[in-house]
Amino acid sequence: MRRSVLFIALFLSPLMGYPQQNDSLKEPVIPVEKIELLKNINITFDMRMEFQAYTYRGGDNYYNGIQFQNGFTALGISGKLHERLNFKFRNRFNKNSDVQTLDRLGSNIELAYIDVKISPAFNILLGKMNAFYGGYEYEFSALDVLEYNDIYGNALAFVTGAGVTFQASNNHQFGLQVLNSRTMHYDDLYGDIVAENIQEPDWPVAVVGNWRGSFFDGKFQTIYSLSYSNEVKKRGTSFFTLGHKYQDRDLTLMYDFHYSYEDVDTKGILTGILGNRLAEDVLYIENWLRAEYRFSPKWKGLLTLMTSSAYGNVQTSRDHMRTSYGAIPTLYYSPFKNIDLRFYLAYIGRYYDYSPYAIEELGESSYNKNEVRVGFIAPLLLL
Numbered sequence: 001m002r003r004s005v006l007f008i009a010l011f012l013s014p015l016m017g018y019p020q021q022n023d024s025l026k027e028p029v030i031p032v033e034k035i036e037l038l039k040n041i042n043i044t045f046d047m048r049m050e051f052q053a054y055t056y057r058g059g060d061n062y063y064n065g066i067q068f069q070n071g072f073t074a075l076g077i078s079g080k081l082h083e084r085l086n087f088k089f090r091n092r093f094n095k096n097s098d099v100q101t102l103d104r105l106g107s108n109i110e111l112a113y114i115d116v117k118i119s120p121a122f123n124i125l126l127g128k129m130n131a132f133y134g135g136y137e138y139e140f141s142a143l144d145v146l147e148y149n150d151i152y153g154n155a156l157a158f159v160t161g162a163g164v165t166f167q168a169s170n171n172h173q174f175g176l177q178v179l180n181s182r183t184m185h186y187d188d189l190y191g192d193i194v195a196e197n198i199q200e201p202d203w204p205v206a207v208v209g210n211w212r213g214s215f216f217d218g219k220f221q222t223i224y225s226l227s228y229s230n231e232v233k234k235r236g237t238s239f240f241t242l243g244h245k246y247q248d249r250d251l252t253l254m255y256d257f258h259y260s261y262e263d264v265d266t267k268g269i270l271t272g273i274l275g276n277r278l279a280e281d282v283l284y285i286e287n288w289l290r291a292e293y294r295f296s297p298k299w300k301g302l303l304t305l306m307t308s309s310a311y312g313n314v315q316t317s318r319d320h321m322r323t324s325y326g327a328i329p330t331l332y333y334s335p336f337k338n339i340d341l342r343f344y345l346a347y348i349g350r351y352y353d354y355s356p357y358a359i360e361e362l363g364e365s366s367y368n369k370n371e372v373r374v375g376f377i378a379p380l381l382l383l
Contacts, residue, residue: 040079041383044075044078045074045382046076046143046378046379047380049069049070049071049376050373050374051068053065054066056368058365058367058368061367074143075093083117085114087113089111090110091108091110095108102204113125114127122165123165125162125163129158129159129161131208132210134210134225136223136256136288146328146348147350150308150310154267155266159180161178162179164177171213172214174212175208175210177206177208177209180206181204182204186198201234202233209225209226210223218247219246220247221247222244224241225241231262232263235264239260239261240258240260243255243256251293253289260285261283262281264280265280273310273312273322273362279313282313284311286306287307290303297334302329304328306326307323308323310322320355322352322355324350325350328347330344330347341378344373344377346373348372351367352368353366
């Protein structure tokens, strides 16, 4: 016992008896004068976890399943380093972390850019960011979307480049971006699925322009965009989208229209139908509608409806190949007043209807998916 007491006394005596200047760290890790900078730093930890039960029925196939799933888990850091300089970074943990061959970042690094205020009206963004595509479906983070429509469910949303925004007035903002059109070189992306007239361009580039409008004291808003991306040499994708939003005290209505003409299929839907070759001269047309209603401070309901039609150059120049339909009614419950924690119950119904040609000649079959989810959404502000 005496030996134990003596050992503890010898161990603690350097901590208690020696003056501060002999400590191994002469200065704190974060100097006192720098502590003020933390007031301008935000650290977020976003989570969505759910318990899901699903069924799949199509042709002679049928399967079902029950499981827990981490739908979205991400850590974000953003802040103001200077009155004219902001930054934003987000790492999504449930995405591929392999370094991409073109932009040299993993797909899990969704955001990594700086925002420089040139003047009260002009901002410049540099780094990996979300493209300025239009529509309100795209405005939602994947944290809040249980299932996207076909275009945004397969689109490459986060790419590296430069952008500028111009606040023309309180009600109108314009944006323009020049970005890489993909994160990987063509051979790494498509592998052996190639076409004879496909070549890697000197620069796979995308140019995106958008307009955000606000009318009637903000009750009616718009996000329109037009973009062209050069996926392969002398061939690309023209993407046009119109987004509309009406918001009253308890009711919010949103409607998007999307039109994407692609010389080379970038969404992969038509390529998946053909199977043995890369689809060309592809057209996707979509409609997306979402209605939200707040019954009380703790309860909110929403309904999402969507359709997506795919056309390809198979027999003629514009053959209809598939149409998908979706309905997602959801009920939210928020138990806390000052913390954005939402528990939800949702049904996700999707039906995929293939054309007679796709069924008879390409071996496809129409099918439907039904899913029930119970879970929570928690965008947590840690700092």
